[in-house]
Amino acid sequence: MRRRTFVQRALETGLAAPFAVTATAGAAAAAQPAPARAAAPPADAPATVLARDGVAERAAWVAQATRIADPVLTHLAAGTLKPSMPVEQAEGANRAPVTHLEALGRLLAGLAPWLALPADTTAEGRTRARLLDLARRAIAQAVDPASPDALNFTTGGQPLVDAAFLAHAILRAPAALGDGLDPATRTRLVAALTSTRAITPAFSNWLLFTAMVEAGLARLGAPWDRTRVDYALRQHEQWYVGDGHYGDGPQFHWDYYNSYVIQPMLLDVLDAVGSDANATAHPAWAAMRAPVLARARRHAAIQERLIGPDGTFPAIGRSIAYRAGAFQLLAQVALRRALPDGVAPGQVRAALSAVLIRTLDAPATFDAGGWLRIGLAGHQPGIGERYISTGSLYLCATAFLPLGLPADDPFWSQPAQPWTARLAWSGAPFPIDHAL
Numbered sequence: 452m453r454r455r456t457f458v459q460r461a462l463e464t465g466l467a468a469p470f471a472v473t474a475t476a477g478a479a480a481a482a483q484p485a486p487a488r489a490a491a492p493p494a495d496a497p498a499t500v501l502a503r504d505g506v507a508e509r510a511a512w513v514a515q516a517t518r519i520a521d522p523v524l525t526h527l528a529a530g531t532l533k534p535s536m537p538v539e540q541a542e543g544a545n546r547a548p549v550t551h552l553e554a555l556g557r558l559l560a561g562l563a564p565w566l567a568l569p570a571d572t573t574a575e576g577r578t579r580a581r582l583l584d585l586a587r588r589a590i591a592q593a594v595d596p597a598s599p600d601a602l603n604f605t606t607g608g609q610p611l612v613d614a615a616f617l618a619h620a621i622l623r624a625p626a627a628l629g630d631g632l633d634p635a636t637r638t639r640l641v642a643a644l645t646s647t648r649a650i651t652p653a654f655s656n657w658l659l660f661t662a663m664v665e666a667g668l669a670r671l672g673a674p675w676d677r678t679r680v681d682y683a684l685r686q687h688e689q690w691y692v693g694d695g696h697y698g699d700g701p702q703f704h705w706d707y708y709n710s711y712v713i714q715p716m717l718l719d720v721l722d723a724v725g726s727d728a729n730a731t732a733h734p735a736w737a738a739m740r741a742p743v744l745a746r747a748r749r750h751a752a753i754q755e756r757l758i759g760p761d762g763t764f765p766a767i768g769r770s771i772a773y774r775a776g777a778f779q780l781l782a783q784v785a786l787r788r789a790l791p792d793g794v795a796p797g798q799v800r801a802a803l804s805a806v807l808i809r810t811l812d813a814p815a816t817f818d819a820g821g822w823l824r825i826g827l828a829g830h831q832p833g834i835g836e837r838y839i840s841t842g843s844l845y846l847c848a849t850a851f852l853p854l855g856l857p858a859d860d861p862f863w864s865q866p867a868q869p870w871t872a873r874l875a876w877s878g879a880p881f882p883i884d885h886a887l
Contacts (some may be wrong), residue, residue, distance in 0.1 A: 460482055466554070471568075472696060474746075474783075479869070481521060483518060487638055488726075495764060496761060496804075496812075497761060497873060499808065500804035501801055501868075501869065503867065504864075505797075505800065506863070508804055508863070509575075509863050511804070512853075512854055515807060516561075516562060517578055517582065519811075519819070519848055520558055520585075520848070521582075521724075521821065522820065522822055523555065524558070524582060524586055524589050526600075527555060527588075527600055528585045528589045530599045530600045531647055532554075532593050532600045535551070535820075536551065536554065536842070538550050539825050539835070539841045540840040541837045542727060543837075544669045544837045546840035546842075547801075548606060548607060549561065549607060549840075549842070550843070551600070551602055551603075552617070552842070553609070553615040553840070555844045556613035556614065556619075556620065557613065557615060557616050557845040557850045559586060559616075559620040559628065559848075560616040560620045560623065560850050561846075561848025561852060562582070564854065565579060566583045566586060567624035567626065567628070567855065568857065583627060586800075587628070587631055587632055587633075587863050591626070591636040594640050594703065594837065595639060598637075600800075604643045604647055605646050605649055605650070606867075607650075608651075609838070610650065611660050611661065611664070611668045612660050614647045614660075614664055614665050615659070615661075615667075615716070616661035616846075617644075618667025618668070619719060621671065622719050622722070622723050623719065623852075636863075641671055641673040644671075645670055645673070647661075650663075651711060653700075653702035656697050656708055658682060658683035658686055658687070658860060659716040661680075661682075661683060662680045662683035662684065662716070662718075662720050664679075665677075665679050665680050665734055666719070671748045677724075677733075678822070679725055680736075681722065683791060684720070684721070684735075684736060684739060685735075687713065688727075693886075694708075694751035694886045694887050695749030696746075697709055697713050697714070705768055706765055706767060706768020706770070707767075707776075707777040708770075710750070710754065710776075710778060710780035711776060711846060711849075714746070714750055714780045718744065718747055721743055721868055725737050725739060744789065746786055746793045746887065749789070750780055750788055751785075751791055752791040752794060753793075755870060755871055757779060758870055758872060760873045760877070761809070762804075762805025762809040763809055764806065769836065770836070770839065772825050772839050772843070772846070773844065773846040773847055774811065774812065774826075774827055775806050775850035776846035776847045776848070778830060782850050783852050785799050785856075785857050788850045788856075795868055795883075796861045796862040796865050797865030798870045798871075799862070799870070800853070801869070802870035810827060810828060810847065811828040813828040814829055816827045816828075816829055816830065824841075824844075825839060847863060856880055
């Protein structure tokens with residue numbers, strides 16, 4: 452085939468077509484139709500989020516969060532999660548024993564601040580009350596050994612991870628999801644969290660899972676192991692590499708684990724056990740709080756700049772199937788009302804909204820039963836590493852942390868504003884970046 456003809460055909464069949472033809476396939480292969488291309492995510496994400504006011508944007512977030520939460524919480528509260536939730540995974544992986552706790556822990560870690568808001572009679576308030584009731588009933592089923600949906604807290608290494616996410620939910624909503632449990636469930640939850648001590652963490656961000664479990668036990672008023680917390684905190688001080696970034700273990704990884712796990716857990720563990728009230732008993736932990744927060748704010752500033760003009764972001768590193776969960780730290784810093792200087796709540800709301808649209812409104816993101824499917828923008832099972840399964844995907848819920856701010860908070864009441872990349876690539880003035 453002449454080169455000009457080949458290029459013309461590529462242009463006619465779409466940009467993916469040339470790359471579907473190998474160097475040795477020849478003209479016959481080139482003549483085949485191009486592979487079907489997935490429908491593109493909504494192209495008007497920026498226009499949508501910049502046009503809506505905070506009331507409409509919050510309603511959109513609530514609707515999406517509810518869509519994600521309903522299948523998990525409804526089935527687990529009824530004791531039907533295991534037979535109902537599909538387990539999508541890499542060929543040969545065996546994630547069924549762990550995927551259900553993943554779904555519960557990760558979902559509640561994201562929605563906990565919202566569920567903890569005071570009751571009200573608005574439509575949102577009624578939805579929140581319903582989901583909070585389901586969440587409490589779901590936890591009760593998860594930790595009851597007699598339940599058909601009793602979840603695995605001890606077999607294999609993965610349960611430590613998701614027990615930590617569940618403990619993180621307790622830290623983020625101690626009254627709603629801790630004190631709000633009936634006494635028997637609370638006792639069983641303490642036993643389930645304690646049982647994960649049998650799992651040895653990897654020498655990586657996993658140290659924070661042990662620390663988070665212990666912080667959760669402390670918040671539940673149970674005995675907790677200070678040594679496990681201390682080791683995780685001190686080791687991560689050793690792994691700080693500068694400019695708002697930690698290594699994941701001794702080596703730095705270019706991925707989103709500073710946001711998936713490391714910095715959110717550092718912040719909340721220190722809030723739980725390194726507060727001023729504990730400063731006398733744990734002065735080293737109390738002294739960590741200010742620098743850890745400063746690093747988190749710097750990392751959040753970088754995250755805001757990573758969100759492209761169209762709501763996309765670099766698809767780099769492991770676990771990209773966690774979708775919008777890549778921006779948990781930016782969402783958490785917004786929740787804490789600690790955004791970096793020069794970064795307005797209205798621009799972060801708009802940026803996160805664009806990310807949510809890109810990653811959760813893409814066609815084929817959900818199956819017919821409403822369950823998340825593996826992918827970043829739609830259904831892309833090829834990006835599911837062997838440790839990824841359906842339950843893993845619910846880490847995307849952590850992007851919804853700002854729902855824990857009341858509707859009159861500036862995050863929701865400020866007019867939407869273009870985020871940094873929108874300004875930079877439109878030719879408008881924008882602030883330059885500075886290292887910490």
